[in-house]
Amino acid sequence: MSEPVLAAILTRHRTSPPNILHTLLEIQETLGSVSPGAIPEIARSLDVTEADVAGVLSYYPELRTAKPGRHVIRVCLGESCMANHGATVLARVRAHLKIEVGETTRDGRFTLERVYCVGNCAVGPSLMVDGEVVGRVSPDQVPALLDSYP
Amino acid sequence: MTRLYLSNDTSARAAGTERLAQAWASAPGLELVRTSARGAFFLEPLVERDLPGGRMAWSNATPDDLPNILAGIGGTPVNRIAFLADQQRVTFANFGMTRPLALEDYGSLGGWQGLERAGSLSPDAIIGELKTSRLRGRGGAAFPVWSKWQVAKDAAADQKYVVANADEGDAGTYCDRMIMEGEPFRLIEGMLICARAIGATRGFIYCRQEYPAAARTLREAIAAAERAGWLTDERGRFHLEVFVGAGSYVCGEETALLESLEGRRGVVRAKPPYPALSGLYGKPTIVSNVLTFATVPSILARGGDWHASLGTEGSRGTMALQIGGRVKQPGLVEIPFGATLAEVIERFGGGMAAGARFKAVQIGGPLGSLFPASRLDIPICYDAFSKAGAILGHGGIVVYDDGTDMVELARHFMAFTADESCGKCTPCRIGSVRSREILEQLQAGRSRPGDLDLLADLGETMKGASLCALGQRAPYPVLTAIEHFPDEFR
Numbered sequence: 001m002s003e004p005v006l007a008a009i010l011t012r013h014r015t016s017p018p019n020i021l022h023t024l025l026e027i028q029e030t031l032g033s034v035s036p037g038a039i040p041e042i043a044r045s046l047d048v049t050e051a052d053v054a055g056v057l058s059y060y061p062e063l064r065t066a067k068p069g070r071h072v073i074r075v076c077l078g079e080s081c082m083a084n085h086g087a088t089v090l091a092r093v094r095a096h097l098k099i100e101v102g103e104t105t106r107d108g109r110f111t112l113e114r115v116y117c118v119g120n121c122a123v124g125p126s127l128m129v130d131g132e133v134v135g136r137v138s139p140d141q142v143p144a145l146l147d148s149y150p
Numbered sequence: 151m152t153r154l155y156l157s158n159d160t161s162a163r164a165a166g167t168e169r170l171a172q173a174w175a176s177a178p179g180l181e182l183v184r185t186s187a188r189g190a191f192f193l194e195p196l197v198e199r200d201l202p203g204g205r206m207a208w209s210n211a212t213p214d215d216l217p218n219i220l221a222g223i224g225g226t227p228v229n230r231i232a233f234l235a236d237q238q239r240v241t242f243a244n245f246g247m248t249r250p251l252a253l254e255d256y257g258s259l260g261g262w263q264g265l266e267r268a269g270s271l272s273p274d275a276i277i278g279e280l281k282t283s284r285l286r287g288r289g290g291a292a293f294p295v296w297s298k299w300q301v302a303k304d305a306a307a308d309q310k311y312v313v314a315n316a317d318e319g320d321a322g323t324y325c326d327r328m329i330m331e332g333e334p335f336r337l338i339e340g341m342l343i344c345a346r347a348i349g350a351t352r353g354f355i356y357c358r359q360e361y362p363a364a365a366r367t368l369r370e371a372i373a374a375a376e377r378a379g380w381l382t383d384e385r386g387r388f389h390l391e392v393f394v395g396a397g398s399y400v401c402g403e404e405t406a407l408l409e410s411l412e413g414r415r416g417v418v419r420a421k422p423p424y425p426a427l428s429g430l431y432g433k434p435t436i437v438s439n440v441l442t443f444a445t446v447p448s449i450l451a452r453g454g455d456w457h458a459s460l461g462t463e464g465s466r467g468t469m470a471l472q473i474g475g476r477v478k479q480p481g482l483v484e485i486p487f488g489a490t491l492a493e494v495i496e497r498f499g500g501g502m503a504a505g506a507r508f509k510a511v512q513i514g515g516p517l518g519s520l521f522p523a524s525r526l527d528i529p530i531c532y533d534a535f536s537k538a539g540a541i542l543g544h545g546g547i548v549v550y551d552d553g554t555d556m557v558e559l560a561r562h563f564m565a566f567t568a569d570e571s572c573g574k575c576t577p578c579r580i581g582s583v584r585s586r587e588i589l590e591q592l593q594a595g596r597s598r599p600g601d602l603d604l605l606a607d608l609g610e611t612m613k614g615a616s617l618c619a620l621g622q623r624a625p626y627p628v629l630t631a632i633e634h635f636p637d638e639f640r
Contacts, residue, residue: 017431019413025396052414059415060396062359078321079512079548080474082562116399116516116566117321118360121474121546122191122481123161131362135164 005030006038010045018046020056024063032067068111069104071149073097076126078117085139086125090114092142093127109149151181152220155198157246159187159331160363161324165194166211173213180220186332188246189482190233192500198246204229233498238460239484240468241444242325245332251370253378256335262380264447268343269383271450273303276347280446282454284466289315289402289439290514290543290619292465292532295446298436301426302348305434310350312341313411313430315439316357316364317395317402320515322546325470325482326440330357330364333444334371338390340443342380343450344436345388353390354430355440356407359397368392399570403618404437406572417572418618439544441470461487465531469542473499475549476506492526495549506551510634514543516566517623520550522634540630541623556635560628561589567624578621581612585628592639602632602639 009030013023023046027034034042034057043050057063075090090101097105097112104111120126123135129149137145154174156167171182190196193209197219200206206225208215218224228246229235239245248255256262268276280296287293302310314337318326329337341353357365369392375381381388393411395401401410405419408430429435445467449457458466465487471494474480478500485494491511495501502508510520519540521528528534535542550559564586571578588605591597609625616622632639 017412021396021410021413022393023413025394055415056413059417060398062395062397077562079516079546080322080480082559083475083548083550083554115360115397116570117319117323118160119318119324119327120161120164121322121324121472121548123165123194124474126164128360133160133164135161 003031006041010042014045014047018048020046020048020053021060024053024057028063033064036065069108071109071130072111072113072128073146074113074115074118074128076116076118076120076124076128077114078121078124078126080121081117081124081126084125088139089125089127089137089142092139093146096143096146110146151179153181153183153200154219155183155185155246157187157194157196158184158250159328160361161191161328162187162194162196165191167195170195170197170211170213174216177216183249186245186248186250187328187482188228188234189242189328190231190479191481192479193231193233198228199225203227207231233479233481233483233500236497237484238468238486240448241329241336241441241470242482242484245328245482248333250332250334250367251374253335253374256333260451261335261447262339264450265339265342265346265380267450268346273347273349276343276450277303279450279454280347283449283457284454285442285445285449285457286465286532287438288441288445288469288544290320290541292542295438295442298424298426298438299344299347301424302350302434302436305427307434309352309431309433310348311430311433311435312344312348312350312353313407313425313435313437314341314353314355314443315402315404315407315437316355316361316368317407318361318440318544319358319399319402320517320544320546322474322512322515322548323472323544325472325545327361327364328482329440329444330355330361331367334368335375336444336447337368337440338371338375338380340446341390342388343446344438344443346383346385348434348436349385350436351386351388353388354411355390355392356401356411357392357394358402359395365392365394398572399566400572400618400620403620406618407437408435415572417574418620420617441544462529462531462533464533469530469545471498471530471545471547473547473549475511475547476503476551477501477549478503487531488529490527490529491521491547494530494547495526499547499549502549502551506553508549509552509554510550510556510631512548512550512627513546514541515546516563517541517619517626518543518546519626520630520634540626556631556638557589557593560631560639561586561593563624563627564589567620571620575615575617575621577612577615578617578624581608581616581621582624584608585612585625589628605629605632 410416567582
């Protein structure tokens with residue numbers, strides 16, 4: 001059964017030629033993720049193969065097949081952050097949240113990811129919380145910083 | 151009413167300007183103007199104010215500094231900040247002074263003059279100006295810009311495209327982000343000049359997903375420029391759109407970027423054909439990075455000869471260097487090509503951060519070579535780097551201190567490549583994974599005789615047989631780490 005929201009998005013994206021990435025990004029923005037179960041319907045609507053859709057969905061790190069936690073923490077491991085002990089920051093985040101990269105906390109509060117550079121190299125080490133960059137993060141600040149998010 | 155200037159750039163905000171803006175939001179008699187960033191990020195949060203003697207700055211400000219700032223106590227004249235005064239800025243000349251989305255600010259400081267001049271020239275004359283300027287693409291490949299434009303201009307097609315590569319994925323670089331957030335009209339102006347020269351009516355800015363503020367600012371800037379009529383000329387309207395990517399590094403490679411823009415997996419295409427002939431949807435397409443487009447308006451406004459008079463024989467003009475890592479003064483430095491690496495790190499970077507000792511510097515992002523202290527005499531220009539088997543790339547300079555574990559760093563580089571390889575060609579897809587494994591074995595104390603030879607062998611294969619720069623360049627940081635710090639790999 002197709003969700004009406006999904007159907008509405010798909011109708012908007014019946015362009016020629018179709019843009020699979022654009023479509024999946026908008027579905028994710030609206031629904032939080034792209035359910036693999038929706039692949040056949042997306043493929044039918046865009047007039048492409050299911051493999052085309054599945055291929056794009058699995059290729060891009062930013063496309064998700066499951067809803068993330070309330071907050072997405074992305075710790076920067078770009079070279080400048082690495083030089084400034086970004087790996088230690090990541091270790092503290094993992095220890096505090098008790099999850100590994102790619103996982104979501106049991107209470108659904110945080111999803112932890114890594115990112116290779118957020119362009120904040122002069123104010124690192126950096127992490128990004130829900131799209132906002134936090135700079136000059138010292139490992140000792142990590143617990144208080146994370147606890148400040150509901 | 152006292153007017154204070156505070157940058158709204160992502161890095162300035164991350165350093166604390168946003169916190170100051172919130173703390174002072176309801177202070178009486180205060181007007182806060184949010185500007186682009188000067189690029190002196192080590193001084194952020196930086197608060198500025200016009201006083202009779204000129205613009206004054208209070209660096210590393212805290213909310214409690216407000217009374218002093220209002221009383222005019224302390225502070226430094228902006229023109230006496232050596233980090234800024236010693237630069238020779240062209241593309242970034244107005245940064246820190248303008249409001250990013252204010253058309254009147256951009257216009258009053260020289261904006262649109264390049265486009266207006268281009269409007270009085272034929273397409274061939276515009277391209278001739280670029281040829282005289284000897285501008286080379288600033289994204290990494292350093293290809294002569296005029297030559298691509300000529301190919302696209304001469305191609306007969308019902309549709310041509312101008313694409314800005316705003317997928318600034320090289321770690322250690324942020325000048326494109328600063329342009330998009332700080333002076334988006336400059337990028338738009340450069341793209342409009344290109345569109346005019348090659349006869350394009352559609353353009354895209356492919357912005358990486360990690361730069362949400364840049365994408366927002368660009369969209370607003372395009373709308374503002376459109377309302378003011380800048381996107382329309384006697385040929386009609388130029389349709390310009392922002393497309394946000396989805397987190398893939400290889401999409402910064404121009405053909406992978408085009409695949410992604412068409413909505414498919416961001417997989418590299420074999421070249422030729424080059425995009426200037428057969429690019430987006432098979433049509434002639436100019437793909438250049440943001441800094442390249444942003445350099446074009448000044449060339450048209452001031453003339454190709456002026457641009458060619460700056461820099462070195464093979465590298466004309468200025469370069470935006472982005473200093474990061476363990477230096478005292480990380481930030482953006484725009485100077486003519488030709489200064490040595492040592493000069494840049496000492497004079498602008500201010501030397502090492504407190505308590506840190508120099509170990510190595512990496513130029514050109516995650517695919518760039520490492521240089522030890524003995525090699526810092528290399529001048530910053532395309533030819534010297536190429537002769538040294540290195541790349542200048544997008545101008546990122548990351549300094550590592552003596553606490554850096556080179557084996558772990560090398561493993562990190564290969565893990566990155568293994569993560570980001572698009573998988574189309576075998577040397578990159580398999581070579582990066584095998585190389586990472588060898589380094590992991592070494593870390594675990596389980597390396598076998600001949601492992602380092604195998605690593606070098608894999609590296610040579612990747613360099614010679616990969617389709618794009620990701621596979622071709624990935625071995626360089628690893629192999630230069632082994633070359634300069636062999637003891638750590640025993």
